[in-house]
Amino acid sequence: MAERYEPRQVERRWQEEWERSGIYRVDERSDAPKYYALNMFPYTSGDLHIGHWYHFGPADSHARYKRMRGYNVLEPIGFDAFGLPAEEAAINHGVHPYVWTMNNIRRMEEQLRTIGAMYDWSREIATCAPEYYRWNQWLFLKFFERGLAYRAKAPANWCPHCQTVLANEQVIGGRCERCDTLVTRRDLEQWFFRITAFAEQLLDDLDEIDWPERVKTMQRNWIGKSHGAEFRLKVAGRDDLEIPVFTTRLDTVFGMTYVVLAPEHPLVDELLAADRVSDVREYQEQARRATEIERLSTEREKTGVFLGAEAVNPAGGERVPIWIADYVLASYGTGAIMAVPAHDQRDFEFAQQFGLPIRAVIRPPDRDAGTRAAGGERNGTTPAERGGASPSTEGTVGSEGVPIAAYVDSGVMVNSGQFDGLPSDVGMERVADWFEALGIGERTVNYRLRDWLISRQRYWGTPIPVVYCPTCGIVPVPEDQLPVLLPEDAEFRPTGLSPLTYYEAFVETTCPRCGGPGRRETDTMDTFVDSSWYMLRYCNPRVDDAPFDRRAVEHWMPVDQYLGGVEHAVMHLLYARFFIKALHDMGLVSFKEPFSRLFNQGIILGPDGHRMSKSRGNVVNPDDYVQRMGADTVRCYLMFIAPWDSGGPWSPQGISGVEAFLHRVWGLVLDGVAGNAPNDHGSADERIVRLMHKMSKGVTEDIERFRFNTMLAKLMEATNSLVRLRGQASKRIWREASERLVLLLAPSAPHLTEELWHRLGHQQSVHLQSWPGYDEALIAEPMITLVIQVNSRVRDKLEVPADISEEGARRLAQESPRVQAHLDGATVRQVVYVPGRLVNIVASRA
RNA sequence: GCCGAAGUGGCGGAACGGCAGACGCGGCGGUCUCAAAAACCGUUGGGGGCAACCCCGUGCGGGUUCGAAUCCCGCCUUCGGCACCA
Structure with missing residues (x-):
């Protein structure tokens, strides 16, 4: 008997080893085709909860699978690090937003490492770093030059609780998306991005991308094109x-x-x-x-x-x-x-x-x-x-x-x-013709989509790089004076004005144009600006003379597979598409869509079937389970619960089944190798080969389509079969089967399989191996179960050779004593034959 | 109100129009143990029958088909999105 699998030590050891050997460091110079696997980056909340695991675990398994399929996979990680909670922490607990955020990042990095994902940490980004947000400012200036950023007075959505204006997209049913407070309106001078200039393209290009129909529909409705006339x-x-x-x-x-x-x-x-x-x-x-x-x-x-x-x-x-x-x-x-x-x-x-x-x-x-x-x-x-x-x-x-x-x-x-x-339809056209002839009106198109309001009256965001000069008016800060840095020692008071307003040293400046006294813009940018182009930054986050490295971006973009929650269906995903279209117009990128393929995972519910919340007391802490059962068990269980896109309730008992499965694999692979091989193992070998190829096919098809739950069911099934056949196979076949099982499980349980792979005698990482293929011809069963029905009800089942002829099948069916009993004098009207499956004898009396 | 998705055992969930309930949890019975946990073996949709077997069963009501969880029509329920966009 091999010793029991001890995930805590094994996982820690391999995480350190992977880090040391750098097997997840990505290099563009690889000959392999590129594959950009992007996850929506997490906000720096300070705790990696089970929802994060539900997103990142299965996503990483899919990326790992792609890598084994021979792709050069870029799977980066970073943090969405600006935003209101940091400021609330400052107001409530006196911690500076920067300190709060950086502490949270450090903690989350630790937690993220326990997942055992193949992130290339050398590309990590945090949007609150001046090296990042200066490029928000740079992009703002580019938008401003082209008239895509403008200032206007408009009735804006105002959240009295957050003390800031909100974009249209952030108002859900008249309430603030963040705090649920009723939104009021205020007439304010605000900065906007002219997303409406791209309404038509944003609509049309939805046809080009492989996204869930649901999300496309939401975007179409949000853009809300309608044909009509203005007069x-x-x-x-x-x-x-x-x-x-x-x-x-x-x-x-x-x-x-x-x-x-x-x-x-x-x-x-x-x-x-x-x-x-x-x-x-x-x-x-x-x-x-x-x-x-x-x-x-x-x-x-x-x-x-x-x-x-x-x-x-x-x-x-x-x-x-x-x-x-x-x-x-x-x-x-x-x-x-x-x-x-x-x-x-x-x-x-x-x-x-x-x-x-x-x-x-x-x-x-x-x-x-x-x-x-x-x-x-x-x-x-x-x-x-x-x-x-x-x-x-x-x-x-x-x-x-x-x-x-x-x-x-x-x-x-x-x-x-x-x-x-x-x-009506003809009349509309005739009246339009008439009005056009009279010169009082014309056919037009209108969109529900509004321009994107990006000003926020907050501190913890990117300062809008503009100076107001009494003589020159609105003056953009010149590129070479970027970044406009956030002052570090601002005061945090909930007054409805940005804390920057009180900070004289920040506000008072000179006009970049005339050199006279000027005042800085004190509003900061909506944090959705940060996430609208971060996928470009990942391609080479250290480039310091441009927001992104054009060569690297042309190599990696567009993102091959984008993964994240459906809650971003309109906001983030629409803004990011807009950014790419604007950059495309400026000739800065060659592609028109950032995310070729999108898939949304569902949400993980508490054991009571409700959304997890502190007030319900149904929050599951992943760290506890990782401690007890290991990250692989948590990852596999999350994949096993339900189809990934539907989500479902976490079950504290349910996870034990997956834990037992992984331990079974451990014992099977380690003890089975030494299993004796009696003389006659021909039929066991044959069955095992068939089993293995069948498993490979099923697992491959499932993981490709994110059907992780059925993928694991197939791995469990195959494992159970192998347990039954243990000791009956030849050494060679048994070893092949063990290795195949380990390889197929590698994306899902990266630590356990790495340990097993090495114990099987390999020197190289299991994660550098190729995905095992399969031979369709080896899957075919020699015998099949032929179902015999009388009037569509199952009356008998016969084990017959798979290549049985139609006549043979019909004859066997009619000869079956059970069938005879049910026919009993009735006249056969019709016999339906489905090759390899069933015979249905339709009969009636008189 | 409008648009969309989903309703399957005690639970999570499987099922190219062809054996409903794969896989797992939970339950029941057993092996091991002083005992428990773990592990392992068996069993587990409901009803009837000593048994062989039979009947019922995928939210409800119809339809198409030799055959429907699956396709079509009409309801009901749940969940998501939109909601004075002219």
């Missing part, structure tokens, strides 16, 4: 004014009965009638104060006020009142709409609320006329009938004959002058 409304009695509006339903233009501007719309002041001033001002103030959640709630009754002016409908020449209402967003389209209450649910509700006229100009398509327009072209918002051809489109009318909903589907135009009788 200008004349204001009655004001030849100097025009109101541009955007619509996707030009076919309903004859149904416009009023116009609505967003409360913040710049034309409000111009249009405001003297006797309406107080009402309108009050409403604007109220709208400004409303939280996002209040404003966005569709449940809420519509509010608004009349401006005291009228617009002219270019379609009918009719005068319609102009209102302001907060259901119209200043930031979408033109911030103003033509309201068609008969055919838009929101306008309908508003019209009901304020007694405005409702005029139907679209009739549901006539089912008999054969002009079935496609129903539900836009995302219908009506609670009434979906589908224009349904019999009860009159469902838009309540029992008393009072309309209860707008008819929002397409149909046939009515009450629309020369356009009467046209189906």
Whole structure:
């Protein structure tokens, strides 16, 4: 008997040995094809929790597999090191963010090493290092030069708790993504990145990348492209004014009965009638104060006020009142709409609320006329009938004959002058032609996507490299003066202004252009800027005259396999794509997409099936398990729980099965070698060879597709079979089988297999070996189980030669006594034969 | 409200339209032990039967098919995303 496997010593020893021999150091000069395996880098929270393990363990196994397949694999690691928690620690515990962050990094490095991953530590990065963030500043300047970074005053999402503005993407259902506080709005001068300039490309290029459909859909929805038209409304009695509006339903233009501007719309002041001033001002103030959640709630009754002016409908020449209402967003389209209450649910509700006229100009398509327009072209918002051809489109009318909903589907135009009788889709085009001919409007496209607000009123981030000069205005800091360093001894007070604001030595500077006194920008950048290009930095993190080494980047990029959680589906992944497109435009990179292939792991739940949280008390500490059972056991168990992309609950008992499995492999490989070989081992050898090739095939297919759970099941199954065949095989075959098992398990249990590999007598690391192939011909079983059914119910199973003929199979089936018993006088109507699988005899009485 | 994914033993989960429940946990019985743990062997969807065997069973209701967990239609539930984007 070999001694029991002691993971604690073995794992530590091999981790040190791998470090010493540098087998994971990556060299671009290799002849092997490159493979960039990237994991979303961790935030420096200070503790590597089980969720991190769930991400990094299986991800590393996949990278290791690729390496054994002959790829030159780059699997880097680093830290997303700027962000609010560091500052909170400063405010609450008086620890400087830098100290807090660096301590956390040190601790996490230690914990990460216990995973036993093949990270190339020589490429480690931390985004809070000046050597890193100076390049955020450099990139900002490049963006600024090209008009991709700009400063503007806009109503911004403000989190009262975090005391900072947030990007649109960071507001989830009207609440702060980080702390769940209700977000309010503030008008502030802020810096933006012009991501909208790439909306079309960001949308189109999704077709080029191998990402989960789910994520692509989320991005498509986020970008929210819609086709329509913009046209200008004349204001009655004001030849100097025009109101541009955007619509996707030009076919309903004859149904416009009023116009609505967003409360913040710049034309409000111009249009405001003297006797309406107080009402309108009050409403604007109220709208400004409303939280996002209040404003966005569709449940809420519509509010608004009349401006005291009228617009002219270019379609009918009719005068319609102009209102302001907060259901119209200043930031979408033109911030103003033509309201068609008969055919838009929101306008309908508003019209009901304020007694405005409702005029139907679209009739549901006539089912008999054969002009079935496609129903539900836009995302219908009506609670009434979906589908224009349904019999009860009159469902838009309540029992008393009072309309209860707008008819929002397409149909046939009515009450629309020369356009009467046209189906919606044709009508839209005709009206667009007409407006274009009149010169009052044109076809346009609008996006839901907003520009990326990157200013943050915080300390622990990258200073925005700009100086405000009383004479020169906004002056970018010249490249050769970068980095603009964060002062080390700032004060941390939660005031809503960046701590940098109070730091005179930082703020007061000279204008780089005129040399006069200037003031530095005190806002810092959103930390998503850091993670938008870190994959480029990894390619050569020591380069000090550019953000990235172009030659190294052209070698490694794009990332072949990106792994991480689905929570970054829109934010990080969209921003990173935007960065690459911007860099591509500048000629700095040759590719257009950063991540060729994406896969999202699921989340690991507590033993109670709920999300782990301190308040629930269901948090699993990986370090405890690593201490007791070893990293390999933890890694394998995490892979075994469930399909990787679905995640699932951690089971304290469940892990023992995996632990036992690894110990079984240990005993099998070490004791089995010495097993005696009796004279007649031919049939055992044959079975083992078949078993091994079958296992290789299954394991290869599974690991390729991240099906780690079934991969391990197959390894367990094969191990169990080998245990049963122990001592029956020839020495040569047994050794081959042992080695193959070790190799196939190597990516999943890197320490155990390394130890076994060496004990089997090898000098070189198991992780430098090739992935074992398999021979399809050797997998074929000589005998198969033929299932015999009568009327689709299994009645017998026969062991037959695999190459049995159809006639042979049919005959055997019919001859089976069990089958005979079930046929018993019935007439055979049909016999279905599935080669190598089953015979189904269909029979009936009379 | 809209879009998407998923519902399978006591539990986690397997199953190219062809033996439902692989693999593992847990349970039960046994070997070893003074005993326990560990390890090992057997068994384990439900019901009926002494047995050979038989019946039922993949959220619910229909359909297609010789055959459906798998495909189609309609519900229900859960989870994710979006939610006044004109």
